[in-house]
Amino acid sequence: MNAPILLNTSHFDQPWTLENYLKVGGYQALRKVIENKMTADEIIAEVKASGLRGRGGAGFPTGLKWSFMPKNYNGVKYLVCNSDEGEPGTCKDRDILRYNPHSLIEGMAIAAYTMQVQTGYNYVHGEIYEAYERMEDACEEARKAGYLGNNIIGSGFSFDLHNHMGYGAYVCGEETALLESIEGKKGQPRFKPPFPANYGLYGKPTTINNTETFASIPYIIREGGKKFADMGVPNSGGVKLFSISGHVNNPGNFEVPLGTPFKKLLEMAGGVRNGNKLKAVIPGGSSMPVLPGEIMMDLNMDFDSIQKAGSYLGTGAVIVMDETTCMVKALERLSYFYFEESCGQCTPCREGTGWLYRIVHRIEKGEGRPEDLDLLADLCENIAGRTICALGDAAAWPVQGFLKHFRSEFEYHIEHKRCLV
């Protein structure tokens, strides 16, 4: 294995300190852009060359996103980091916040320099208070050392970063809901257009990226985009953190190049627990369609491979389920989650997520009806793609995925009023 890029301080006892970060080349990338007076075009070109795609789940090319910010606009602009990591199965950003906060700060400072933004916010998931505190400390450390605040390392460029804590709303992981939340409102997503690049935080042009995305930037600038890209595979440049949870012997976050075979990743996590048989895997966070174990064992972990198999790489959160898992029970829990987290704005999601959950729930209880599976499929069609944000899709896709690959298990539940496993 190569030395880690994202968690490059992990060999230290206190990997989060500025002192340790500087030892591994920290803030050199920021110095590079400032001292070389790199232009926005140059930086964006480097990011484009890296093939970096958003690590928050949607996989949008980062360089392209940065180029959307209005160029000749002299008013206030904002940069926002989405650390509201709440997609079940996903906990990679937490490790960046906890163990390498300065990589995020440096990445954001470079982005801010590129887009000429003076204020940034880092929205941290409410349930990981320790990570929020770590970030608050790191920002203070960076401010004192001149990496944040006025006139950053003597460049004349000023950028300050503040942390904003969420408090229990999954939907705030959606970027416009997150903006609403920073504004002190309910986290209800905004319809688009307008997009944040034109109308973002407080109505100002805003760019939002995921924590891991920002944390990848220092390496890309320091070592060159191509070097980063080459670590991955075509269309999936670079390395990525994968969270492997569920039925594995050694759950954890693993930094590997995109395109790494799932089989290898599973090995790194110690294999399926108790030597059990692999049954199913959700490859990219709970919203992504589940795939049967045997399909997964032949897949590589990159955007295109997973998509070809009928799911998505998403956040790179790999949820492993072994042969003891009841797929009806698993879907019931997921459906409950989307029902619970629907913001209530759009009719199909507000009304539909509860309906989906109740149907799966009654199947699980042994009260399912033969027509339920077709009803579920039809409701999913009426929810997905019909709402302001992707939470509707996120509620529908797991149902569709579970029914596609494990329909017989649901039929068994309905017919025999009990579990197959």
Next chain:
Amino acid sequence: MINIEIDGKQLQVENGRSVIEAAHQAGIYIPHFCYHKKLSIAANCRMCLVQVEKAPKPLPACATPVAEGMKVYTASEQAVKAQKGVMEFLLINHPLDCPICDQGGECELQDLAVGYGGSASRYQEDKRVVLHKDIGPLVSAEEMSRCINCTRCVRFGVEVAGEMELGQAFRGEHAEIMSFVDGAVNSELSGNMIDLCPVGALTSKPFRYKARTWELSRRRAVSPHDSLGSNLAALVMNNRVMRVDPVENEELNECWISDRDRFSYEGLNSEERLTKPMLKQGGKWQEVDWQVALEYVANGLRQIGKEAGAAQIGALVSPGSTLEEMHLVQKLVRGLGSHNVDFRLRQSDFSADGKMQGAPWLGMKVAEVSSADRMLLVGSFLRKDHPLFASRIRQAVKRGAQVNLLHSADDDLLMKLANKAIVPPSELVPMLAQILQAVATSKGTHLHSSVQSLVQGVVVSATAKTIAENLAGGERAIILLGNFAQQHPQAAQLQLLSQHIAALSNARFGFIGEGANSVGGYIANAVPAEGGMNAAAMLASPRKAYLLMNVEPELDAHNGQLALEAMKSAEMVVAMSSYKHKAMDYADVMLPIAPFTETSGSFINAEGRLQGFRGAVKPLGETRPAWKVLRVLGNLLNISGFDYDTSEAVRDEVLGGRDVSASMNNTLQGLVVQPAPVSTGMQRVADVPLYATDSIVRRSAPLQATRDAQTPAVQMRSDDLAKLGIKAGDTVKVTMGQNTVQLTASVNEGLPAGVVRVAAGRAETAGLGAMFGAISVERV
């Protein structure tokens, strides 16, 4: 312009429009719930999903901007599947109580369910129950399970009414529309939420379970309560007004009406309605025939005229009377040889009479207020006096207009103010003079001699300078004088100063006007001329005979106490009224006349717009339209020219084909400026509360149950109260001259120092006297 195609129709649409706007413009209906043309886009109901060529999924027509070459299909298979899908979701938790729902028959959900709903439900689970809420006496939220969370009501509150009183609490399936801790919705525009609610979640509380909507017939009416001239529909069943709705008129009330316009009708059905002519004989009231009553009146007036002189007869007319009523009253009085007639009951300064070049008016179209970029509001409790003017200005402020306020109270107008000068009543003229001086200085012009004396010696304050600069910085600046300015003892000077500020700042200026017919009163000549007495003079030197037209003198006059004394001392008081009111104590004859819903007639609103209407219902009991009563009275008195067949004939006589706008003019010429009396001690500031403005609203039980109708308190700044050793909640004695009333003290930090605010138009304060002047407060 952008070329798009909707359902095969080629359209040219303004850039920036949404697909739904484009479709509606072309007469293509797209089903929707949350979209409303006057509210921000929410895009939450998803009912307006349509197919757009090249879009991978259906898009909401309300939130999709048109784009060149766009092809939209509103009824394609994809679109209809999406719409039907949404409809199913909307219905799964919606109660099946349509048979008893007040919204039945005018329910957008019901209507659209016909086209997009399934015939059977696939939803087998229990329906969601949302608890009912009590949000006050006007809007019923008794069946919140019906709510589809479109949030129109919430957006209306925030965006139009200017205050977030309702919100959507909780989330997901548990999301509920509610007020904070079940508080009342106090907005003076709250009833519009009823209209906006597409389902039966928010309905009219007074109308609740009173009728099915299809049993009601709609009759056009015009609001008699303020000078905007809101267009109304009276919904009638069994010859009774059961409900009042707005009729959309973009140039006046848009699609809104104030709660006063909406719920005043409850006063029409009040127990206090006078339904038979009555005569007081031997100190006892007796119901009599019209003939008897009118002959009594004619004889009485004739006799007093003969014995004491016609100048002993005076007529006081409500500014909410129709043009026809006003015309006939003045014609009658003048026919008797008197010129004592006036409708400006709350005015106290009449020095402009004879100096005005025409009827005072808004000085612009109502709609033009919306496009003003700078405003100076002088002396106005705007939000409560003129709820929809306030809303119009609020919208203008949102679009960037800047409003400056000069007033004697800092009530929250629920809009951002650029600058404000909150001064005691005696300082209004000097402050306005400062503004004029500041404008003149910046323009480097000399002031006209007519205002020289007013600006003499004024020291321009920073506030005045800022306001002057603000006004001058606009391209479409306006100055509006409110009710308070018109009621002010130096009203004419305020007018004169405004006139000159407007001239120098290239601004327009005008009066918002208190009553529905404040302009019409002048047009009808219901004002004294040729040596007649104005409203104040008629009360200050009591007449022997008074003719009251829908007037409750102690509540409607500038000095209620003085008015009451004048009435009591008169030999004969003829009260033409829709109600048995306090006049029963002192009047000799009570003649039941029809309120606005029971008569034909017309109003001329603030902008000079003549709006006629017919009776929505037949007059109650033996009530008669006042124009008919006056016609008979004119004939009985042998005054010529009282042979009208219709109220239109009366109107034609008033207007005689002339252009009303030619008779309106705010210019004062030749005003002799009298020095203001030196004021010492505390001064009174009097507002006329929203639901105390006229006899109909005073009798609307639901309006009287609102916060705005609470018993008035004595309001002062806390430091002023402290100086007097008074605490909020204490009972205090309030004195003006010889008059004293007892009220409760309360704190209002928005008042200038030295000001005591006591509302007028209320029985509790009527005994106090004039709306302005020296006042004292002491502990009891």
Next chain:
Amino acid sequence: MLSDQIKTRIDRELAKYPADQKQSAVMAALRFVQDEKGWISNDDMEDVAGYLGMPHMAVYEVATFYHMYNLKPMGKHTLTVCTNISCMLCGSSEVVDYLGKKLGIGLGEVTADGKFGLREGECFGACVDAPMFTINNKRLCGKLTNAKIDEILAELDKQ
């Protein structure tokens, strides 16, 4: 009334946002109230609204939207157990059952002595440490076993 400590903490948050965007501090303000009082009452919401110049209803919307706010009194130590997919796969229902048995309360309840409260949470974003709970939304305890739970409860009980 908001305590001086809460006000100081709110002021620190306010410094993060533009001066005309005080509402941005509402989530933090409510959090501080909960830190101090254990829950947020309607009166507290009014106080926060007053302090930040917001409509009461806007504060209420926020308080009822984000699920980590306690809108009723909870325990001195409120344990929020994640029961989402990864935690479920790793035995979160056993954790809930065990806690329920030890504390004698169910989800959403508080022990009679007010010491412990139990809530169910949605994904904390720490799935590799499943199963887990948080204590008063501050401290996250993962890879729970019955023995570890015993240890934590004993420690909290002493506080």
